[in-house]
Amino acid sequence: MIRATQADRAEIVAFLRRHLPIAMFPLANLRHHGMAGGHPRAMAFWLRNKEGMITDIAAMTDAGFLFPVCPTQPWADLRAAVQGHRVAAILGEAAQVAGLRMGLGLQGAAGYAATEPHYDLRLADLVIPPTDGLTLHPLADAPRDLVIGWRHAYLRETMLGQESAMEATAIKDIDSYLAADSHRVLFDGDTPVAMTGFNAVLPDAVQIGGVYTRPQLRARGLARRAVALHLAQARAAGVTRATLFAATAAASKAYEAVGFRQIGDFAIVLHDAPQVVHG
Incomplete structure (x- = not known):
């Protein structure tokens, strides 16, 4: 996986919107705080491409909150890409969070971990x-x-x-x-x-x-x-x-x-102290 630049922003938004229910945090943070850094919720992104198309995105805030939107689960590649970064929390679709924690070697680091039913609603059906x-x-x-x-x-x-x-x-x-x-x-x-x-x-x-x-x-x-x-x-x-x-x-x-209907499960993992990703 490679670190994204500002030039990738439009493609990042398009990909995340295709996975909107599990990508609200990174999309909203990107919209409000950008990619330049300097704010706890400013975003950095790592991309995996295949045949010129994004297949996976890992998004991380300046504060170390990591959001996987990674359908192909490229955990080894992501671990190499974010080596040395400090992870304070991981949030996202439950199966992806579980795989990512194992892939980064952080499965025993949680101070708080919960998996909750994830819901979606078209407001026309409210x-x-x-x-x-x-x-x-x-x-x-x-x-x-x-x-x-x-x-x-x-x-x-x-x-x-x-x-x-x-x-x-x-x-x-x-x-x-x-x-x-x-x-x-x-x-x-x-x-x-x-x-x-x-x-x-x-x-x-x-x-x-x-x-x-x-x-x-x-x-x-x-x-x-x-x-x-x-x-x-x-x-x-x-x-x-x-x-x-x-x-x-x-x-x-x-x-x-x-009117909400369950679409899956969402996991929230918070570390008592940020954890450094080792190679």
Whole structure:
């Protein structure tokens, strides 16, 4: 595999869009942060070509988040290409992530590893449940301390953050959501009850992430209503497709109720410390 240059950008985008549900993170990062580096989410790409056509792409952020979009699973070639690079996380289609971890010699390095059902939805098929008394608001309409607390609880429940850094991570996350206007809060009358958001955004597609309902209000369908209303806003703005991966059986049930259908499994692997790839 070879390191891509700016000249390859159009071909990279075309290839990743053919694999859109598993390529939302690299596509959105590329759109918003480019390939020049200097931002934690700026992208680098390694390509495998056959007869002049891209067959596989490995995408990595400046922060070391690695996203395989590699249908032919060229792990030995990729290991040689990224030798010396530091990998902080691997995210993608579950079988590819498993193969890549083994191929890079990192299968024992995870501090956190999860495989979750992966869902896709054409927004023409979105089902919006009854929402009497419920309204969706920008994140800024809810008290900042409240949504920081929700985010902290989400990180704790999903084990996605290190215990010692969860509070700081929650603050950083909420501030980034506010800056990007990526998240919404569902209100029941004047009371905030749930949060939803997009963790990757393209002009025609979004990826849902960070959905949270206050524990005492769960099993009432609030999460699905928040997600459906946010997707309806996106659809009105021209978005035609949504994808997500579900952390729990209850989350899967909520997403299926608004039209999502499982297309596979998505894996998330986070390392406690970045791991150097050796040859």
